[in-house]
Amino acid sequence: MFETSISPSADVAVADAPQTPTLHARPAPGKASPSTAQCSTCMLRHLCMASNLNHADVARLDIAVRNWRSVKQGQLLYSTGDLFQNVYALRSGSFKTVVAHQCGREYVSGFFLPGETLGLDGIATESHTCDAIALEDSTVCVIPFHLLEALCREIKSLQQHVHRIMSAEIVRETGQMALLGNLTAEQRVASFLLSISDRLGRRGYSPRDFTLRMTREDIGSHLGITLETVSRTLSRLQQEGLIRVNGKQIALLDREALDAR
Amino acid sequence: MFETSISPSADVAVADAPQTPTLHARPAPGKASPSTAQCSTCMLRHLCMASNLNHADVARLDIAVRNWRSVKQGQLLYSTGDLFQNVYALRSGSFKTVVAHQCGREYVSGFFLPGETLGLDGIATESHTCDAIALEDSTVCVIPFHLLEALCREIKSLQQHVHRIMSAEIVRETGQMALLGNLTAEQRVASFLLSISDRLGRRGYSPRDFTLRMTREDIGSHLGITLETVSRTLSRLQQEGLIRVNGKQIALLDREALDAR
């Protein structure tokens, strides 16, 4: 997604993607089967559960995180009400999470990029409170949560990392609430583009040119505006020379100005 | 707040407050000094860190949670940028948390009642990302987070409880985002009143009659609408016979109808 989609076995970089080292998560070539995860050799480990762990501890994590799962575009990783058993580390691809509000209305509560963690919502009630839907063909590491908890009791730095991940999700959502509570449609869209850009940049992709994998409707839902307003706002920003829009292809021409919105 | 405000030494119940056992957190009478917390004797322990712990483990928690802090109305428990060291369990009173968005605008990200936990936002970056302001004279248990982490490595049920608290905060915020993204002003206000009512009910207070401790402006900010719209909406709901409003005093006359909004 956002230029991250390649099949796990492919070794070629995508068109206008990574200049920096390829981040596509995959087992060490020719060693592991497609259903076996290996934190030790994963290019995403510094973004993920394994960050800050020493070699020995990563090896222990490897034992807990034994397999991964592939999810085709449009398919569910989990859905509302499902028994909570695992959290998922996104290896490749991208997801959206959707919560159903009463009266049938839905809200897209988040978009997820490689290295980010899905499923934390399920811990509280032992069942998931949203649907996680793949925006493109994706792969995730399956992390049985009771094993993760057990490891956290033994590995202090892993425990701290899990706490940080959960806290970061709280902070992210707080920011999103502030956006929904305060900003104009234009500010929301600008802020959204910058957020995607930043996150892609941190993963080694171009923060200037990227492809949005979600629809205008998804974006609108996430930002609390209609899809028409998203479309109109993108057009206006383009007219003002701040971005270039070609369907899902986006180029940020003037970050400064976007930030100022 | 919402009828929870008493001084720690007072033993009288407030006007139209608890019919059920008084929930006001306090040390066992005549035993502990005002600055010493004691989970073992705290009336809130089933809502708080100590829930699901056996006697021996509560005793160990007592050692970590040695003191409490009193915060006068309008004062800060912590503020944005403060070094993160503790989380806080609210014993009595109430708080709001306020995040500053760029360009000076502020957003009230949450209201907190006795038994709820403040400060989880600080874990991710080691510094707090919001201001926590007392809505009335309040007291909190000070829980040094590194001690809590250490205990969590030893007490599985405490670890699980901490995870559940953090996950519940994520779920709460997701719900708030959905509210901000989808609902009309009237639905937001109705939903807010019901949420406060439910939480008070679970604490043994009347879910029907309560006092809002925050201003219309705080409510508006939290709900993403203006204070005028809050005021107008409350008036309208009163006119329709769903609630009775007298300044900060609220009575819910028709929960069903409120829910239907």
Add this chain to the structure above:
DNA sequence: CGCGGCGTTGAGCTCTCTCAATAAGCGTGG
């Protein structure tokens, strides 16, 4: 008693939504 903070109410305006038409992609199958 006067002042400042808070709450209520009104009137006009604006931003965004709704409804609608059209165009552009994309996958499927003939």
Add this chain to the structure above:
DNA sequence: CCACGCTTATTGAGAGAGCTCAACGCCGCG
């Protein structure tokens, strides 16, 4: 390879929910 249908995106026009600005009243406090 193209036709077809379905999904997605763009753009316009009118309507309405909520905002802004403003006046006024209430209440607590110095």
